[in-house]
Amino acid sequence: MHFDLADLRLFIHIGESPSLTQGARRAFLSPAAASARIKALEQQLDTRLLYRDSRxxxxTPAGQKLLVHARLIMRQVDYLKADFTHLGADSAGHIRIFANTTAVTEFLPEVLAGFLAERPGVSVDLQERLSRDIVRGVLDGSTDMGIIAGPVEAAGLQVMHFSTDRLVLTVPVGHELAQCKRISLKQTLAFQHIALHEGSTLLSFLREHVERIGQGLSLRIQVSSFEAICRMVEAGVGIGIIPESAALRHSRTMRLVTIELDEPWAVRERSILVRELEALPGTVRALIATLMPTPVPD
Structure with missing residues (x-):
């Protein structure tokens, strides 16, 4: 036996009203629609629930019994909503995030460390994905939020810019390119590159732009982090294109030279993607507020 909660709430409204019309009005239904729902409920229970007359x-006795059960059921539903509304404020819950390489390896670990330390009841599933998969995941509901770099073309998404980074070339001190102030991607292709692992968003992004100029990217070694790229560059193994934020941080402890990439796509806007901000649980909105430079509405 299946009960529709909307039908039970309607029955309570009618049972507490002097007429079906008034009960229907409280449930925001027409009298005809309300009557049809009650008749369907009577058929399901195989019993009469209401006596109807001009007054x-x-x-009926069966209706009185159903009214008691309906009130108990709806009260428990309200308790359930209240409990999860409290938990969902921002102190507990599960968040799934699809993000690009830079987000996963650079700034999200620090942000999430502080966020989770303050909220012991929150857990996070952080997955590195390609940009197209991040957009698709947010659109189809596979993830609560996405973090992406660069332009976003997807109808039906809310895009919130939260920071800007740029891609730069790193070379070892003394390298023949070290005196350059600016350099094009094409000029770097004469040298062997050190890059991230297969499947990383940055490597896929760079390959796309290399293919557009009709050349190939010569990879000497692929590693798992920007720190590893910088260590290889410092040792003279090759050159590497990485986010400026990572290059500046590792330059403090390594002998590296950072060169600006003379490409329009080198400046990348970081954005958070969601389907509908207001519809997200409070925990997710709290994380977004942590990332955003300005407050996000509750």
Missing amino acids: GVEL
Whole structure:
């Protein structure tokens, strides 16, 4: 036996009203629609629930019994909503995030460390994905939020810019390119590159732009982090294109030279993607507020 919660709430409204019309009005239904729902409920229970006459409606003994159960059921539903509303404020819950390489390896670990330390009841599933998969995941509901770099073309998404980074070339001190102030991607292709692992968003992004100029990217070694790229560059193994934020941080402890990439796509806007901000659980909105430079509405 299946009960529709909307039908039970309607029955309560009618049972507490002097007429079906008034009960229907409280449920925001027409009298005809309300009557049809009650008749369907009676058929499901195989019993009469209301006496109907010109003066209004009166509950049958079966109707009185259903009214008691309906009130108990709806009260428990309200308790359930209240409990999860409290938990969902921002102190507990699960968040799934699809993000690009830079987000996963650079700034999200620090942000999430502080966020989770303050909220012991929150857990996070952080997955590195390609940009197209991040957009698709947010659109189809596979993830609560996405973090992406660069332009986003996807109808039906809310895009919130939260920071800007740029891609730069790193070379070892003394390298023949070290005196350059600016350099094009094409000029770097004469040298062997050190890059991230297969499947990383940055490597896929760079390959796309290399293919557009009709050349190939010569990879000497692929590693798992920007720190590893910088260590290889410092040792003279090759050159590497990485986010400026990572290059500046590792330059403090390594002998590296950073060169600006003379490409329009080198400046990359970081954005958070969601389907509908207001519809997200409070925990997710709290994380977004942590990332955003300005407050996000609750």
